[in-house]
Amino acid sequence: MAADQEKPPEDTASIAPAPKVEEPKAKSYPMVLFKGEIKIFPDRPLPKYNQGAVKAYEALTASGNQAFALVCEKNIVPQAEIVHKYAGITTPHLPKLLACGVVEWSVDFKERLVFLYEDKMGLPVTAGKNPAAVGIKAEHVISTIFRNLLEIMRAMRDKGIAHGNIRATNIFDGGTATFENAMLGEMLSTPSGYAQPVIYETIERGLCHPLGRGLAEISDDIYALGVTLATLIRTYDPAEGMSDEDIITAKIEVGSFNFIVGKSRFPAAILEFLRGALNDDPESRWTFDDIMTWAEGRRVSAKQTTALATLKASRPLDFMRRKFLKPELLAVALSKDPSQVVPLVENGDLSLWLNRSIQDKELETRYDEGLIEAKREVGSSNYADRLASIMAIALEPDNPIFYKDLKFSPMGFGSLLADASQTKKDLGPFVDVMQGNMIAFWGKSTTMQTRGVSESINRMGSCRSFMQQSMIGSGLERCVYYLSPNAPCFSEKLEQFYVRSAEDFLNALEKMSSQKNRPEWFLDRHIIAFLLVRDKNIIEPFLPDLAASEKHRQRQGMVKMLATIQKRDKMGALPGLSQWVVGMLDNLVDRYHDREKRKAIREQLEKMKTYGSLERIAALFNNYEEAMNDKIIYTQQMQQYQALKKEYFMLEQELDNNKNFGIEAGKQAAALVSGLISAIVVVIYLFFVLTNGGGGSIF
Structure with missing residues (x-):
């Protein structure tokens, strides 16, 4: 202690201060107001609610309640067709949909579709834990999280829809540490299924591109529920370090149950x-019902x-x-x-293997x-x-269709095609699929026996x-939207x-009308x-x-179509679009042959273009x-003009070919004129004599 006391104090002034490390600030973007009511904050991301490339952000309702917004990417097509069914589900264990539009x-000044939800979700149940092996006690999971998930699945089944996004990382504690109010994202x-990791999907859906999985069924949700329950309870991750391909291969080789359970211990009932x-x-x-x-x-x-499901060859095939x-x-x-498939088939190796080592008649057929x-x-x-x-x-x-880099279920082909079309990917393979016979053979x-199989196959036939x-209006572009x-x-x-509707299209044109780089023509094939x-x-x-x-x-x-949309949808005035349209109508005005008519129409257009x-x-x-009358009058006048022009050329030709042409006619005309003049002179003379001579003899 004495030694410590005798130690001279350090010269703190000689010690250089530690450099100040400033944390990078998040970019600041203007707040976005949804329909004048809900505020969305682009500079306040909420990663816990992200769904793949679709990101979540903080939001605030007009009454001051917390909400969150999921901002869609244009190439990732949402499930807008089931919004009304989702909104009709009454359960406290799903986020309440506040609005969609x-x-x-404000980040890129482009329009985006957003889904706005009430935020009472709390923290992810996997927070601070291994998301692949959470390690919660089985009885606690069953009495809280699992119970709530069953309630959600029952409600969605009654509405005829499936969730398609059941996974451990999409479950939240509902604001309580006991998970009694656990909610599903x-x-x-x-x-x-777009945001689902491969391990949560069935083998068939896992083999697909995430955008090409198609609409999930209740059976797919049940499979995901099984993986989720195992994930929440187990303390060991059987897929650690494995790629998606490795996971699918393992499921095929040993079965999903054996792979998911792995070395983990579960109660017999689980x-x-x-x-x-x-x-x-x-x-x-x-x-x-079994559950x-x-x-x-x-x-x-x-x-x-x-x-x-149990087919296995007695001897292997080399490939x-x-x-x-x-x-x-x-497969x-x-x-x-x-x-390498061509020689495998054409040399008969594949056929021989199926016949001798598999011996399944349906497969051989x-x-x-x-x-x-x-x-x-x-x-x-x-x-x-x-x-x-x-x-x-x-x-x-029952596997998806594999063609070049495409891996898809026919029910998910549309979403995959939409993504490729929007992101300018090579559309050649999609054309090959629609023009080929792969879809028909798969069907x-x-x-x-899932929903939409027959409908999807029929739609693909229409696309052919x-x-x-x-x-115009057909071709690949028609297939994208169909x-x-x-x-x-x-x-x-x-x-x-x-743009999701004809009304949206007109509103977009109205906004574009004031832009300097607006297109010369409104329409294209898309x-x-x-x-x-x-x-x-x-x-x-x-x-x-x-x-x-x-x-x-x-x-x-064009103008008739736009007018029909405006009238049918009872849209208000569109002054910008009207002025833009008027500037394109010279070809229509010039079709009238009457100069005065053209002038009158242009004057009317000038007055109308600001009305909208x-x-x-x-x-x-x-x-x-009116247009037909203008055409008839013009035709008649043209005929008269052509007749006069023809007569003119005939006279010119006669004058050139006949030197005496017109002389006789001239003499006759001169005699006629001189006679007429003489008659006029006589009449004038007689009138003069009679008026001045009192009616006496003129001789």
Whole structure:
């Protein structure tokens, strides 16, 4: 102690101060006001609510209550078609939907679709823990989180929809540490299953591109519920360090139940549930009623597994330096190197393996049928890719379709196509799929009985017809909106806007009318295709004019269509758009041949263009009788002109060819004129004599 006291004090002045580290400040963006009521703060992100590329931000209602907004990306098509069903669900365990609509996002000044929810979610139940192995006691999970999830699933089943986003990281504590008020996050802002990690999806859905999974079924939710329950209870992550491909391969090789459970220990009752919920055969997987039976403590009847799920070869097939025993795994591998599939098939190796090592009649029949389909493409540049795709379907018909880099369920093809169209990806593979026979062969082969299978196949058949039509409004653009009914218009002219309807289109044009870089013409193939799919009656009557080569017909069709939209949707005045339209109508005005008529129409247009009524503008060019009269009078005058012109040239020709032409006629005319003059002189003379001579003799 003495030594310490004797130690001279340090010269603190000689010690350099530690450098001050300033934390980077988040960028500040103006607040966004939704319909004049809800404030959204772009500089206050809420990552815990993110759904993949769709980000969440703080919001505040007009009454001061906390909310959050999910701001959609244009290429990721949300599930807008089920908003009304979601809003009708009454449960405290789902976030309440406050509103849904379009705002101008102050970050990039582009329009975005936003979903606004009440924020009573609390913290993620995985906060501060391993999200893949949370380690909560089984009895506590069952009595709180699991109970609430079942209530949500029952309510959604009653509405005829599935959630598609059930996972541990999308569950929140509801503001209590005991999880009694646990809530499940939202699912409307993205396509079904888009944000789900592969481990939470069935094998078939996990093999798809996240945007190509299609609408989730209650059976898919039950599978995800099984993975979620195991994740919340276990303390060991069986997928640690594994890629998505590794996870799917493991599920196929050992089964989802064995893979998810892994080395973890679960109570016997929980294992029974997991075995039923994680069954890889959808027909054998537990139903929601089975789960409720189990939850009530009663025994669930065992279900038989289909033969296809247990197919395994007696000897392996070599492909890509790997040995395959299961057709499902080989089906996944074929698309990775289509060039090697051609010799595998044409040399008979695959057929021999199926016949001798698998010995399944249904599989062999599908192979033979697939070979017939594939041979139709022999000689095409994409033959190897098409062959690999069809052979993969034959080997496992319930898998997604693999073609080049595309991996999709036919029910999810539209969302994948919409993304590719908006982000300017190569659309060639999509065209190949729609023009080829892969979808039809998959539809004939699959055993899936989920919603939308037949409808999706029929829609793809319609798209093949669209692709064969060259008329504006058809082609690939028509397919984009036909297969993805909730997609906004992807026209480059509307890049700044989120157009979902004909009314949105007119509002966008009104805003564009004041821009310096506004386009010269309102329409393109995307806009016309979009309107044909979304609002056929509003554009179809004018399509022949819009598709015409004559500019005056295009202008007339355009102004009539815009006027019809404004009138039908009872839109207010559109002065900017009206002035823009008037500036495009010279071709229509110049069709009138009467100079005075043209002048009168231009004067009327000048008066009307600030009124904002497209209907009044269109009415100026909607008088068929007046236009026909103008044409008839013009035709008559042209005929008279041509007759006079013809006579003129005939006279010129006679004068050139006949030197005496006109002399005789001149003499006759001179005699006539002289006689007429003489008569006039005599009459004048007589009148003079009679008036001055008193009526005497004139001789």
